Amino acid sequence: MSYLKPLFSHPKLPKNKIGYTLKEYEGSLSTLCAGCGHDSISAAIVRACFELSIEPHRVAKISGIGCSSKTPTYFLGNSHGFNSVHGRMPSVATGANMANKEMVYFGVSGDGDSASIGMGQFVHVIRRNLNMVYVVMNNGCYGLTKGQDSATADQGSISKSGHVNPFQAIDLASLAIELGASFVAQSFSGDKQQLIPLLKAAIQHQGFAFLNVISPCVTFNNNPGSTKSYDYVREHIEATSVLDFVPHQEEIKTQYDEGKSTRVELHDGSEIQLNKLSMDWNPEDRVSVVSALQNAREKQEILTGLLYINTEWKDLHGTLNTTKTPLNRLKEEELCPGTEALNQINIGFR
Template sequence: MTYIAKPKFHHPGLPKNALGYTHRDYEGTISTLCAGCGHDSITAAIIEACFELSIEPHRVAKISGIGCSSKTPTYFLGNSHGFNSVHGRMPSVLTGANLANRDLIYLGVSGDGDSASIGLGQFAHVLRRGVNMTYIVENNGVYGLTKGQFSATADRGSKSKRGVVNTDNSIDLVAMALQLGATFVARSFSGDKAQLVPIIKAAIEHDGAAFLDVISPCVAFNNHAGSTKSFDYVREHNEAVNRLDVIPARAPITVDYAEGSLQIVEQHDGSRLALRKIGADYDIHDRTAALGFLQRHSAKGQIVTGVLFIDGEPVDLHASLRTVDRPLNSLTEADLCPGSAALETINASLR
């Protein structure tokens, strides 16, 4: 949705990652979203996370639904295949893609209308199945492309730009993700890049269904007084439970914090997360406690951010289905076709 070509040229001294790429190699086309849109900050965080993880850009498949958030995959990872699918149906398309080739990294991008309203069913079921992916909801509480209607994540009592008060209860996707069995659950804020980038990195490294809700204010329709998804409101009510550093596999742990405030969490792929705990006694592996914690703070009007839950031993869909290690899309006649002799045996059994 871009009319202006983005210049390719860049400063020769730009830092390079382990693969020799600069962060420019992880960019897409120029964003056509409104200036100041929270979504663009998330785009920047995804670019930064992929750059820092030294992911080969073309090994990522980015799949989205419909809406402002779902437009963003054109703005990052220009060398990746992307799929802007159908409203609310990113999870099924991503599931199918993941089944076809288990070797790619799957990034699902959705919004609050896409995931909490029209796509609530698919949101739920993709998490139930444990599809190995990073599912990001760019959550602004409002329908941007259709000019400002409430979405299902808008808080009850919050006010629209036109002054209408929302009388419906809101859906908390993070609480649902915890309940539905996501094995990595986090919430962040597009205005807090320092928190967001490491969370995206940890989610990508996670070998299972990672769900990430990112509050991302809509500057055009939901950044006014009375909104609970505005920059000001989120900053005032943000209650971070932890800060995160991602330590790649084999790298030494260099973060240095006071005894007891640092928790090292090992992920299945060998990478480690150094969590600087802010909330005392918060256990990152306790799903039930996370739900309670979330709801207690929500009742006080606080928005809990950080990594809320990690399952150390996630089981992904391919493991459940016991599929072969080779990607299904690489199998040929020799692998798949039982041949005429087998068919003769079948015929014989049908007489």
């Protein structure tokens, strides 16, 4: 079987503002299991970057180890990529971001890569508010090692082997909010209508944007009794809002159902429009978000949509007051101030 994509394409494919077709944002053919939710997330990333007219060479994709961490191969094939070691993706992303802050950074991880071996790194990249999009493709199992329960598997869920999980799950969205993530959202791989606007908003957000996406494993965790299966998720989804992404300085016509709505402005002036469904939920109030997540958990529901956003907190570059020029563009005369300046600095420490 060949895994090479054909080089030809229809000459009249739609193009975005910078003249690229969707094909320029695709990657290699996926070798994941047919029907894997991860492929749907990859397709949503492709669509989001295409519609935002992001130049592929301005994107850096960084991942760890796992089924999810293979996916950067399957989207944005013309962008930069780095596959790191298990659980260490945040360190590599931090180093790259500090060197060149003008790139769009995608961190792709899984529930094992982030909630187990990489938990320490996950915690610290959040509290530093690194400017990146961090996507967890959450299937509740270790797909590369025959489907054992991961740390996000819900208590009482039943694996394909019939094993009942006795442990409480780590709720990554609640943890991200508690640790100070400035953008937190949850979605389902099978709901592109919700996922694509969330990805667009996450890309435009200046700070750490976390997306926890339930992505069923069709091979090891799509059975009756699993709380990460397609059937279970579809039956237990409770959306926070109907949302759309409103690009900066570009007219967009939308129509929303009756009910209260709000607009959240991002740093570049673009907005997220929310049609509020949960009356006790406010995306700018951490307390109400945590309460809404807890209430949904008690009802065995999966709360999806934009959960929390804060546009006031500085990202890591703002906190450290780094130079406006990316570090990788600074020349020797800018990096080395000279003997006299260094002597004055040393005197200040005496």
